[in-house]
Every structure is written in structure tokens, then in C-alpha cells.
Amino acid sequence: MQFFVKHLYLIAPILAIAAVVGGYFFLKSKIKPVPHVEIKHEEIVFDAEEYLRSLKAKNKPFNQQGVHLLLLKRTRQKEGVYLESLLPAMDSAGIEVVHCFHKVMGDDYVPVITSGNDYPYHAKNSKHYMNAALDFRIVNLPMNKRRELVEMAQLRLGYRFRVLWEKGEAEHLHVELLE
Template sequence: MQFFVKHLYLLAPVLAIVALFGVYRLIKANDRPIPKYEPKQVEENWSAEEYMRHLNLKPFNQREVHRLLLKRTRQKPGVYLESLLPAMDTMGIEVVRCYHKVMGDDYVPVITSGNDYPYHKQNSKHYKNAAMDFRIVDVPMNKRREIAEMAQDKLGPRFKVLWEKGEMEHLHVEMVDVEE
């Protein structure tokens, strides 16, 4: 008993080391791979007749404009568009119209980024839900400039359209008058 009392001060550090080792073993034992989630891609068919019938049925509200944007475009997997500013949905519809005028009504533009990609520039309008990127790589080279210029003309001074070239070439559209 005297030995135990004499070395009682060592008990706390030994218990701490044993506890740390136990936690380490628990962490190492739980090295399961993270499951990969693949959302189901639903192929929606869009027709001009359905669109006109929809326009005649009821007036559009913010949710309907957002749904129309989602219906008339495809989205790259992982793109987050749910918290966009209402003006961005309307802007998206106008950009889709520009794509259709240049490429034909059967062309379905692809939105490649909303507020979803953590590697935009630090003060990017993407983080303020005031910017979207459209895929332009699959558009013939002679029609890319036409789409960019037509989109800027249709959207006016409230939006800025940038044709960002390089390895990740895309059409970047952002609102100009968003508070910092």
C-alpha cells in the first residue's frame, strides 16, 4: 500500500497516455472509405408547346422562374443554384435565349457553377449568389463571341458578361450592382 501511495502522482499521466492510445486506436479502427454519392440524373424533355402552355396558364413567380431555368438548362453535377438572387434566374433565362438564337432551340446550355465551387477568387460574386458560369467549350469557336456579345446586349448594364478563356473556358455572368 505504501508503494501505491508513494507513486500516486504517476497515476494521472499514465491514465492520460492510456486514454490517448485508446482514442488513437478507435480512430484507426474507423477508417472506412467515404461512400460516393451519385445523384440520379433525370432527363427532362423540354418542348416549346409545353412552355407556351405554361405561360398561358398562370403568371410566373420567383419559384416558377427558377424552375424554368433548371428545366431549360442542364447542370454540371454538384452545381448549387438554390439560393441565387431572383435577378439571376431571370438573367439565366436571357442567356439561355441567346444560346438558342445562336445554336438553335434544340441546344441545351450547361450551367457549370453557381455558389458551389470553393476555389473561386476570394471576392467572387459567386459567393454572394450573384454569378453563374455557362459551358461554352462545346460551342463552335465562331459562335462563342456571338453568344457573349448578344448576352451582354440583352442583359444591359446591370450585368457583366465575361468570356473566360483558358483550360476551363466558360461564360461568366455576374451582377454589377451587388453590395460588397
């Protein structure tokens, strides 16, 4: 009995440790694993002749959705890129940038869009969160072609857009709609 009285001060820490360990295992048993979902990407091939035939057959101009679909067909998108809420002006700007890529790299080149409104690490007031900005991959282009592309895109888009060559670890071409 004297042993228990002598070591009575150890009961509180032992009970606290037991409660923490018990709580940990209780919470761990409630956590469900995140299911693995495989996203199947369709390879969309743009055929200029088919596109021209469809224009002649329909004989009507592009609507907003048509321009958006054309942007999606003329580019590839990095996995996870969200482009569905883009402003219509950004769809048109994207088509212009694709044209610049073709002028600089040739008609067979397919540009890659690396960000729309999807990346949580843009600056707080980034135009990406307003669906008014796109990023294009340029890290795989030769240095002189990158410069030519940036200059040509800024000329083609004019005063309504800002074209930035963002250098660094994730080098890309940033295109945003100005106010």
C-alpha cells in the same frame, strides 16, 4: 547486464517509434470509409407547346419559383452545381443567356451551367458566393459562335450585368450581377 546498460540510450527512440506506429494504426482503425452515394439525375425535357398551354390555362404571370424552374428545365447542370439560392435576377439573366444560346446555336441546343454557388476555388470575393453569378460551358462551341454569344449576352443583359468570356483551361461564359 552490461549489454543493457551499454545500449540504454536506444530505449527512448524505440519507444517513440513504437508510439508513432501504434498511434497511426489506432487512428487508421477509427477512420470510416466515405459511403458512395449515386445521385440520380432526372432528364427534364422542355416542351415549348406544353409551356404555352400551361400559361394560357393558368393565365397568371411567372413568380420567382417559376422562373427558377424554367431555368432548370431549359439547361443542363454539371454534376454538383448548386443553384437553389440564386438571386431572382440571376434566374432571369440565366433565361436571357439561354435565349442567346438558342439564337446562336439553334433552338435544339441545351446550354450547360457549370457553376453557381458550389465551386470552392472561385476568387475570395467572387459573386458566386453571393449567389449572384453563373458560369455556362462554351468550350464546345466554335470560336466565332463564342464571340457572337458573348456579345449578344452582354447586349441583352445590359448595364446591370457583367458578361465575361473567361478563357484558359476551364473556358466558360461568366455572368454576374453588378451592384
